[in-house]
Amino acid sequence: MMRLLIMGPPGAGKGTQAKKISEHYNIPAISTGDIFRANVSQGTPLGLVVQKIMADGGYVGDDITNDLVTNRLLEDDTNDGWLLDGYPRTLQQVEHLDDVMGEHGVHLDAVLCLVADVDEVVQRLHLRAVQEGRDDDNPDAIRARQEKYLLETEPLIETYRERGLLVEVDGLGPVQDVTVRIFNALDQHAKLVGESH
Numbered sequence: 001m002m003r004l005l006i007m008g009p010p011g012a013g014k015g016t017q018a019k020k021i022s023e024h025y026n027i028p029a030i031s032t033g034d035i036f037r038a039n040v041s042q043g044t045p046l047g048l049v050v051q052k053i054m055a056d057g058g059y060v061g062d063d064i065t066n067d068l069v070t071n072r073l074l075e076d077d078t079n080d081g082w083l084l085d086g087y088p089r090t091l092q093q094v095e096h097l098d099d100v101m102g103e104h105g106v107h108l109d110a111v112l113c114l115v116a117d118v119d120e121v122v123q124r125l126h127l128r129a130v131q132e133g134r135d136d137d138n139p140d141a142i143r144a145r146q147e148k149y150l151l152e153t154e155p156l157i158e159t160y161r162e163r164g165l166l167v168e169v170d171g172l173g174p175v176q177d178v179t180v181r182i183f184n185a186l187d188q189h190a191k192l193v194g195e196s197h
């Protein structure tokens with residue numbers, strides 16, 4: 001049973017590593033970004049609302065995002081744990097997640113933060129723009145996303161540090177190396193938590 005968050009700046013490798021963690025612990029990786037993108041590509045009413053916000057590198061509104069996560073966490077595949085990728089991103093989302101977990105009587109095991117400097121992540125996103133052609137990987141949106149992250153999301157890391165949940169991992173280097181670092185750091189964290197109880 002594992003309930004995890006994965007955080008880090010846009011381009012730090014959250015989505016990439018979330019897949020590996022999901023397979024390793026056999027828990028669903030729930031990416032708000034992926035869910036929004038699927039809605040955009042299917043042209044759903046939600047997709048029509050979020051398309052421009054995402055293309056401009058902004059954040060989708062808290063109410064919409066919180067509702068989406070609340071409903072997703074009611075699905076059966078989340079009974080034995082989950083990994084949230086890219087959520088929460090604002091203080092309001094942190095508070096909402098706290099409320100939802102409180103109602104379910106569950107708690108987080110760890111909050112994984114991938115550390116990567118701006119130059120590296122911006123370079124990765126420019127590369128992805130060429131490879132995948134994502135709407136929000138244009139230079140203006142990449143800049144907007146980084147600024148938004150620094151202003152609204154990075155401060156949340158301290159909140160989780162104060163709660164003793166933060167597990168920071170260096171996100172630079174080959175994908176496989178980062179994955180190994182993540183599993184080692186999570187094992188270490190679980191051991192420390194176990195010892196303190």
Ligand code: B4P
Pocket residue numbers: 009010011012013014015016017031032033034036053054057058059060061065085086087088089093124125128136145171172173174175178
């Ligand atoms: P996300 O889908 O979360 O997009 P992201 O921050 O760019 O992260 P992503 O997971 O795609 O990138 P990754 O770091 O894995 O969000 C997209 C948009 O959705 C947001 O801007 C916002 O508009 C909206 N949204 C989502 N959640 C929201 C919320 N909670 N509230 C409000 N709005 C929300 O990977 C980046 C690239 O690096 C990839 O190409 C990957 O292949 C590469 N890479 C990964 N690891 C690497 C490594 N070790 N070395 C080299 N390259 C690597």
